[in-house]
Amino acid sequence: MSAEAAESPGAAAERLKRHDSLYGDAEKVSNDKYHGSGGSWARTLMLAFQSIGVVYGDIGTSPLYVYSSTFPDGIRHPDDLLGVLSLILYTLILIPMLKYVFVVLHANDDGDGGTFALYSLISRYAKIRMIPDQQTEDTTLSNYSVDTRLRRAQWLKEKLESSNAAKIGLFTITILGTSMVMGDGTLTPAISVLSAVSGIREKAPNLTQLQVVWISVAILFVLFSVQRFGTDKVGYSFAPIISVWFLLIAGTGMYNLAVHDATILRAFNPMYIVQYFSRNGKEAWVSLGGVILCITGAEAMFADLGHFNIRAIQISFTCILFPSVALCYMGQAAYLRRFPENVADTFFKSIPEPMFWPVFVVAIMAAIIASQAMLSGAFAILSKALSLGCFPRVEVVHTSSKYEGQVYLPEVNFLIGAASVAVTVGFQTTANIGNAYGICVVTVFSITTHLMAVVMLLVWRTPAALVAAFYVVFGLAEFVYLSSILSKFADGGYLPFCFSLVLMGLMAAWHYVHVLRYWHEVDRAVPAAELGAVLARRDVRRVRGVGLLYSELVQGIPPVFQILVDKIPSVHAVFVFVSIKHLPVPRVAAPERLILRRVGPVNHRVFRCVARYGYTDTMEGHREFAAFLLDRLKVFVREEATFGDGVGSHSGRAQTAAAAVEQEQRFIDAEAARGVVYLMGEATVTAAAGSSWAKRVVVNNVYGFLRKNLRESHKALSIPKDQLLRVGVTYEI
Template sequence: MSLEVENPSSIETTKRLERQDSLFGDAEKVSTITHHGSEGNWAQVLNLAFQSVGIIYGDVGTSPLYVYSSTFPNGIKDKDDLLGVLSLILYTLILIPMIKYVFIVLYADDNGDGGTFALYSLISRYSKIRLIPNQQVEDSMVSNYNIESPSSSLRRAQWLKEKLESSKAAKIGLFTITILGTSMVMGDGTLTPAISVLSAVTGIRQKVPSLTETQIVWISVPILFILFSVQRFGTDKVGYSFAPIISVWFVLIAGIGMYNIAAYEIGILRAFNPLHIVAYFRRNGKEAWVSLGGAILCVTGTEGMYADLGHFNIRAIQISFNAVLFPSVALCYIGQAAYLRKFPENVADTFFRSVPAPLFWPTFTVAIFSAIIASQAMLSGAFAILSKALSLGCFPRVRVVHTSKHHEGQVYIPEVNFLMGLASIIITITFRTTTEIGNAYGICVVTVFSITTHLMTIVMLLVWRKNIIYVLSFYVIFSSIEWLYLSSILSKFIQGGYLPFCFVLILMALMVTWHYVHVMKYWYEFDHIVTTDEVTTLLEKHNVRRIPGVGLLYSELVQGIPPMFLRLVQKIPSVHSVFLFMSIKHLPIPHVAPVERFLFRQVGPRENRMFRCVARYGYSDVAEESGDFTRFLAEKLKMFIENESAFAAKKPEEENSATAVLEGQTRPRQSARSVVHSEEVIEPKMSSHARNTSSYSLQTVEEEKQLIDAQMEQGVVYLMGSANVISGPKSSVLQKVVVDYVYAFLRRNLTEGHKVLSIPRDQLLKVGITYEI
């Protein structure tokens, strides 16, 4: 049993003496992984900055196509309103993308990764907020060795940690806003292609005015079809190759902006005075407030800078934003405002009408390509976020295709891509214009902004432990701005604003249903775990025959033997010569180093040749193919046997040297069930057998290793539970509907577990079992 020592002076000795046998706790200990582009010289940083232009700025860079038409849907009544709206656009760009994201939020990376789930996983490592526990007593014991000096920020962080861990409502609330943000990003990925492509194609009416609105729509539909069809090639092939095109786009819009400023009104630069915003609201009152829903579209795609952080680094994004994006789009908006001061009647199609005639066709062509790239990048980000939700058990199993060997976060999800593509085409055909699509788009954008602000505030208090004045300033300033914009967009609920809520209701219902049953099934298995002593008794009682080969029994439990093992032995009284209880554990971090992939413990006496194994992955890691996985597993298992030999030989000496220190210490014991409730998962019976390992001779170790190699050659069989989850007799009507109908439908119609794990069908054996929750 693991010892708990109250005397601090004996901690170091106890640490040397005791090896923790709680696989759940050990599985949280990982090394720091260097993320893509974190190190390097200026040449590498500048190269990444150039690449980031083609990946993450397509969306915000194509916003000038539709911002003014969305802000003034009923035309411009007063030319001075252009000064107010332009000032509003400029300071929105400065406050939200530049100050909030580029100089604050980007630093809240999760080992290099960004996005809503990265914030959630970062918080979950500092407090036990996940509905399936992700931290155990071993983590707190390790962190306690580095005791920080008392401070008000530390006490505040500890207070917040205790509040989050003790409140089920807080845990559910954090999970809910995280999946809400994910749902909104999915909605964003669906609406971006529709509004970007439709806006770009509309420009052709400047040269072919006879084209009707319906014809514009049917020109856009094939482009959307092609856009979603090329997703399977991935961002690495589609996005990076188009960085030069996006760069040309930024040069074009900056040049056109400067031309319009010089040609029409250089005095438009007065808009940098924020007092014009005040004057605009005084003149227009409620109408000015309503127009905020269009102005906010100037920052669409901003969340992409944070979501795609894992592909680049902070310095590269800061350089590309401040040196390329902001100057280009600012000049474009200023130039359009100068043009509209002279031709206010052209506000419905400001961008293409403000383009000088010789540049029209080059600009139109680049605009089409830029709209496609903007959509592709947003979709790639949506897939990446959804893959993180999958690894944390928050989304039904679907096939995730990794499209790049060099960048782990670039993924493609066929089923989701098909549904999003179909929805985007239906939206384009149904709404026909960018005005109502823009209303829906704005709600998605601002909701994600607000969720990031709230999660960032928790990170500042709990993880960064910033001064309370700094934290309050951040929260008050940005949440006020975002709520003001959100209230404006919600006023257009009937004019298309309801669309993202339809997405959210469907996606959140799906995610909540899957995660609810996932959590309930986990705790059912945990409450019915089989102890190591029971396994040994079972093998003896049923006279179980050992058959050649290696058996891997998969279970979501990372500690304890799953109840399906009893069903297997009772129905088929045979077990493979080498048998592993295998768990795939996704940690709340992006990556786990391959050298730390596997954790082993021996189950029962050595001659049983049964092992407990946890394979640990980060939420951005790519699972190995079955052949590579088993070869790597065999090598690490043999290394474990060698380490056990060394540990068994060394332990008696350490026990003798520590006797004086441990004598008389209080050794509190906890029941298994009480430990479960405190989320400190340590199984006393498992620990007792860990010390059952006798001293190996060198000859014995070599024989064990040769035996593993021989059994691997005999073949590997993957055993998986085919769990049928049903509601219990005391369940409410809602629970019965969720478990027996919604979850059952998802489980029948989505990808099965062995396909997700790339397990060959001819090596798979399923064990049927029913769980009543």
């Protein structure tokens, strides 16, 4: 017997005193998390294998260009190789392994990872979002539990909620991280494909660098053209290809160690790092910009966590990724001890002659997979930004029916593809692109460290000393690397910086106006008590069918309703105010999705519905949503009568209520059969008189441009034009 069946009617009525569609259903929701760290070992090992192709393409192809980027002017002293190799090994151990694999992965948001997941997790524990759409009912979701009983966590929560500077600061670094990921998505295809294709000059020395660039451009064109098919269509081959790649680079590394100089293993002694800096001074510090490229794509372990689990990624990193790339770097260093003049083409020159063509072909495939994985991650992050109101509306195409989070953004894909081709043609060498690439990589690392410190204090309630140790160790290491990369600002580092500033500006402008518009509607919401007066007007008549009026407002009646009634004095027989709300959780179970309320007396048949989605949830098509809503509406009518007024204590009254419920349900079915009409307010937003010039530029020009040139609301919700009625309204904010 279920818990709700065993419960007494009185207790049930008390527990379900808020009348919505979730009465019994919320109790039936499974509280299972994502893949988690549990499950059978067979499943975990399978996920570990699959993660190889999705997560490690970028970091696994870094050996193609790290040494050439670290020594752009050649190797001055033989022992410099020991110092750089030691730096590479301990950088791999410190940031990807210790920071991400064993700490950051545990900061997932119900299984989802990435910068926005951290921000979302923080916003669930403290009200740091600037849109006032929090509802008490949201905290009853099965995956929304929070606990800030510790005094320090409560103190931090109060500080964050009372400080606009803290709210703006957290939001700013989050969108900065998103902007840098987009920069990473632009530069990863450029540097990976160009470095792989450059190997062909070993067998075709007559090819010029410009010709290599145009071959790379052709591959990039194909890469971005096939994005619309999605990772799911070709992803099954990713893990085997990348596994072969790791096998080849590990084998090549062992070969070079055995043939050239096995004493390079001395680099595990960190004293060679000290000697390297003592010998080279400023040049050693500048070279860190090349060393950091050995961990490009490490953030993907966290961002792609939702498709795997913690234990699977820990196994694949420590048992496959780290040994393979470490052996490759050691083998390249051993080769360079004998042939230091070949540092510009280390990877392909160190390959044994019989293995060149297999390695070259797999290198091209691995570079494409690395780019594909980075682009998929960038699209997924932007779709989360969209759901949280932090990015202008663009088309989101879900490319897989089996796997969540695999999305394709056509407009964004075109812009990233054009930028990637431009970077390849403009910079032409991996060394030049590397100067820009490093800034994206380290900035995202640093932002994750900052957000992690807040999560550790607020969510995990970690002792302050451990949080300080985490922040100092990793923050200082990342600051040293970032300072090195910024020294190459004029040599290409400016590119992602400028790109990110533009993207951040667009995101900030959109979110700023989005918040102002929401507050404008909140201040002008129609009180529910006035609905009866509106419907009682002589010129207002009730027409057949179901009307769904979409609004972002989750409390009160949106002001566009009054405008609608003034312009078209009619209201549908069944009328529902629908608010689409995105919560700071990865997903909302279907039985918990809708909150329903009745507005006014029963005979009005006017309702309010808040449809709640997590930031990784896929919205249903308009037909599926309408059918789901009407079905839940009938359930709500029945349960409202059952639990609303203590009905059930008197059999006669119960029979009367049951008849009334059945009659209203039949009425809803009859009106639904006559058709569903979607109504939507199309707001033109302008800066109010007396606004500053900066506000006028942001509201009238930047926001206005984005709104006119990107997708409209009804297209984003997939509402067909023949069922849509749009009401124009102008807001002066």
